Each structure stands twice: as structure tokens, then as C-alpha cells.
Amino acid sequence: MKYLVSLLLGLIVGMAVFFALLYYNPFAARTTVSSLAVSGQNLIDLSYSAVPAESIAFTNDGESIIQPHPAKIAELWEPTVKYTWASVVLLTNAMGVPAGIGFKISSESELTRVLESEALVDSVWHIYLPARGSFFIDQTENYWSYIRDVVIPARWSTGDNWRGAWNRITTVGPNALGTGRVTGAVGEFAGLEGEVVEMLTARAYSADDGPAAMIGNLSISIAAPGAEP
Amino acid sequence: MIKTFLFGIFLGLAGTAALLHYVPAVDLYREASLITFEANVGNSEVFQVNLPHDRILAGIHGQGNPTPANLQWPDDNIFAGSQAEFFKVRDRNDAVVGVASRISSTKAPSRGVIQWMLHLPARGTMFVLLGQVPAADGSRRGILRGGTGDFAKLGGVITESFIADVQDSESDAEARIQLVTRLVGPQVEDE
Numbered sequence: 001m002k003y004l005v006s007l008l009l010g011l012i013v014g015m016a017v018f019f020a021l022l023y024y025n026p027f028a029a030r031t032t033v034s035s036l037a038v039s040g041q042n043l044i045d046l047s048y049s050a051v052p053a054e055s056i057a058f059t060n061d062g063e064s065i066i067q068p069h070p071a072k073i074a075e076l077w078e079p080t081v082k083y084t085w086a087s088v089v090l091l092t093n094a095m096g097v098p099a100g101i102g103f104k105i106s107s108e109s110e111l112t113r114v115l116e117s118e119a120l121v122d123s124v125w126h127i128y129l130p131a132r133g134s135f136f137i138d139q140t141e142n143y144w145s146y147i148r149d150v151v152i153p154a155r156w157s158t159g160d161n162w163r164g165a166w167n168r169i170t171t172v173g174p175n176a177l178g179t180g181r182v183t184g185a186v187g188e189f190a191g192l193e194g195e196v197v198e199m200l201t202a203r204a205y206s207a208d209d210g211p212a213a214m215i216g217n218l219s220i221s222i223a224a225p226g227a228e229p
Numbered sequence: 230m231i232k233t234f235l236f237g238i239f240l241g242l243a244g245t246a247a248l249l250h251y252v253p254a255v256d257l258y259r260e261a262s263l264i265t266f267e268a269n270v271g272n273s274e275v276f277q278v279n280l281p282h283d284r285i286l287a288g289i290h291g292q293g294n295p296t297p298a299n300l301q302w303p304d305d306n307i308f309a310g311s312q313a314e315f316f317k318v319r320d321r322n323d324a325v326v327g328v329a330s331r332i333s334s335t336k337a338p339s340r341g342v343i344q345w346m347l348h349l350p351a352r353g354t355m356f357v358l359l360g361q362v363p364a365a366d367g368s369r370r371g372i373l374r375g376g377t378g379d380f381a382k383l384g385g386v387i388t389e390s391f392i393a394d395v396q397d398s399e400s401d402a403e404a405r406i407q408l409v410t411r412l413v414g415p416q417v418e419d420e
Contacts, residue, residue: 003233010237017238018245057286057300057315072297074285074317078325079258081317084350086328088286088315090303098305101288101313103330107350112254115246119254124354124377126330126346130307133338136346136356138377174377183356183375187338 023152028117028144034169034197035177036219043219046099046127048089050200050214056101060085066210083108089216091127100129102218109140119144120172123198125218133187135222137196139180140173150205160207171197182222194222257351260324271385271413275321276347278329279395279402285328286315310336316406318347323400327352333361343369343389345408353378355410357387367391373412385412
């Protein structure tokens with residue numbers, strides 16, 4: 001009996017040590033500078049509020065702690081879209097002036113590998129800038145750092161919230177340098193292609209309601225295929 | 230007993246690693262893809278939006294009747310003449326298979342083009358551009374501008390039709406938007 005208890009205790013300690021190593025892994029991605037920012041290319045910078053309650057609309061399966069907004073919006077409860085969430089946001093330019101509207105649709109990725117510190121999400125954007133045209137974005141995002149540095153500390157906190165300064169690039173692909181793809185649609189972007197990185201800056205998170213103060217930023221480089229932007 | 234404890238630790242480490250390696254963290258639900266092959270055309274698939282229930286959002290500048298009812302659509306003048314919608318998308322068997330955004334504008338520079346982004350989780354996303362001038366039967370034709378996943382390397386034609394009077398006893402749709410994709414893969418040279 002004592003050997004069984006000893007084995008079980010060892011198992012529990014082993015699992016706890018494994019998760020601690022995974023959680024405190026210092027080699028997990030902590031990208032804060034994009035390859036686009038240091039490339040010298042001309043960039044389009046667009047920002048938005050990443051707080052669902054401050055968006056134009058946000059919807060998910062309705063069972064998450066993050067509630068759909070506005071209250072009467074249809075929820076994505078069907079099995080095929082249950083792990084998908086979507087938001088419609090007002091995009092502002094670098095001067096804070098409204099520049100357009102963005103639809104962002106994200107789905108949990110089957111390529112997620114917890115062992116490799118990856119909590120991957122496949123995201124696509126449909127961006128409409130009335131004065132200029134529109135384009136599409138597809139990217140893979142890694143939310144591991146966000147979960148580890150913001151979400152879990154908020155849940156562990158006695159006040160069920162987190163306050164601080166967290167700033168990370170979430171885009172990790174599909175391009176080789178960890179950038180996302182841009183596909184021009186109409187207007188001045190017709191026929192163009194490019195790259196993008198998305199960055200999140202969080203200041204406050206509530207374990208009960210989700211993000212309380214968070215800004216998203218898209219840095220976009222777009223040019224004719226094969227041309228230097 | 231110490232040896233048993235140490236063996237337990239090793240087993241815990243190895244077992245957790247094996248569990249995380251072999252058990253997928255995310256396993257998305259899939260509906261069977263209802264694709265038909267048309268000779269000299271390509272792979273054809275029908276997607277549909279049942280109205281009004283599948284319309285998640287409709288934002289039209291200056292219109293007082295948005296969907297959902299309490300939606301606060303931006304009133305900046307730059308959005309005048311544009312219409313943005315967000316839908317659930319179904320396959321031809323009426324099963325929800327994804328979500329889609331649709332944007333159109335009556336003002337330059339986007340005038341004349343209707344844009345769709347169809348996102349089908351576990352399959353990929355299609356970026357679609359349609360001409361705004363409808364054919365004689367009211368449908369609009371366009372192209373697949375790009376895509377991800379299953380649609381990454383495909384090209385082809387997409388047709389959008391609006392069916393005003395739906396005769397379907399199995400759904401409570403009053404109208405329907407139908408998207409028919411006819412896609413082909415890239416031509417591969419024989420060695």
C-alpha cells in the first residue's frame with residue numbers, strides 16, 4: 001500500500017513539475033519587435049479597441065466569460081463554429097482618426113502544441129477603408145504569452161483581475177519571418193499583396209469579464225507582387 | 230519506497246509529455262464537404278445564407294434599423310454609402326459550416342465590387358470579389374481572389390444569387406443568399 005501511495009505522490013509531483021516547467025519556460029516566444037518595423041518599409045498602421053464591449057460587435061459561442069456584444073447579437077453555438085469568435089471593430093489611423101471597419105474572425109487552430117508553448121489561433125481580417133479600398137489578412141496567432149502573462153495571473157489574483165503593461169506581437173505566421181499575409185481587394189489595394197503583424201497591448205484583465213483595457217494594432221506593408229514596398 | 234517515489238516522478242513527467250504530445254489540444258468538428266465535380270468546370274460547392282435568421286449583423290450608414298437592434302453603427306461620414314453584413318453560412322444540407330462577412334459600397338474607390346470573406350473553420354477561408362452589376366437573372370459573378378487552408382491554391386468562379394421567395398418546408402427562411410463556388414487547382418506540368 002505504501003508503495004502505491006508513494007507512486008501516486010511521485011506521479012502528482014512529476015506532473016506538477018512538468019506543468020511548472022511548461023509555464024515558466026523562459027524560451028517561450030516573447031516577440032515585441034516585428035520584422036516589418038525594422039525593415040524600413042512604408043507601413044499602414046491601424047489600431048482598434050480589443051475590448052469586446054468597446055467593439056462595434058463581438059460574438060462567440062455564448063458560453064465564454066467574454067460576453068457577446070451587443071446583448072442581442074446571434075451566438076456561434078453550432079458545432080462547426082463553436083470554437084470561432086468574431087468581432088467588428090472601428091479602425092483608427094496613426095492619428096486616432098476613424099479610417100475604416102474591420103471584421104476579424106478567429107478559430108482555434110488544430111496545430112496548437114502545448115508542449116511547444118503554442119496556443120494557436122487562425123485569424124482572418126476583412127478590412128474596409130472607405131477612402132482607400134479594402135484588403136484581406138490571414139494570419140496564425142500565438143496566444144500562449146497572453147494566457148500565461150495575463151489570463152492566468154488574473155485568475156490566480158485574489159481580486160480576480162490583472163493590471164500591468166503587457167505588449168506582444170501575436171502574429172507568428174504563415175510567412176517565414178513570422179508575418180501574416182495581406183491580399184489586396186479593391187481600390188488602391190487591388191491586385192496588391194503584402195505582409196502584416198498584429199500587436200496587442202493589455203493594461204487590465206478581469207477573470208470575470210475578460211479584457212478590460214486592451215488595444216490592438218495592425219502594421220501592414222502592401223505592394224505589387226514582387227515589388228519592393 | 231524512495232525509488233518508487235522517484236519512479237513515480239519520472240512516470241508523471243513522461244506521462245504528461247506523452248499525453249500532451251499525442252492528445253490534440255484542439256479537435257474541430259467537421260461537416261462532410263458536399264462537393265460535386267463538374268466536367269470542364271471544376272469542383273462545385275453550394276453555400277447558402279437563410280434570411281433573416283443567419284444575418285448576425287447588418288450595418289448601414291444612416292439607417293435606423295440595424296441588426297441586431299441595439300447595434301451602434303459608426304456615424305462618421307466616411308462610411309456613407311457602404312453596407313457591411315455578417316452571416317452564418319450553411320452547406321446545401323442547411324448545416325452551419327462557417328461565418329462570412331460581406332461588404333459593398335456605392336462610392337468610389339470600392340464602388341462596383343461586392344466583397345465576401347467566407348471562413349469555414351477546419352477548412353479555410355475564401356476571399357471573394359464579385360462584380361456589382363448583376364446578370365439578367367439577378368445573379369452576380371466574381372472570382373476567388375485568395376484563400377487559406379483547403380482554398381489556398383485554388384482559383385475559379387463564384388456566383389452569388391438572391392432567392393427572394395424560398396420554397397422550403399424544412400427551414401423557416403424567408404429569403405436566401407446562395408453562393409456557388411466552381412474552383413480548380415493549379416495546373417501541374419507532366420514531367
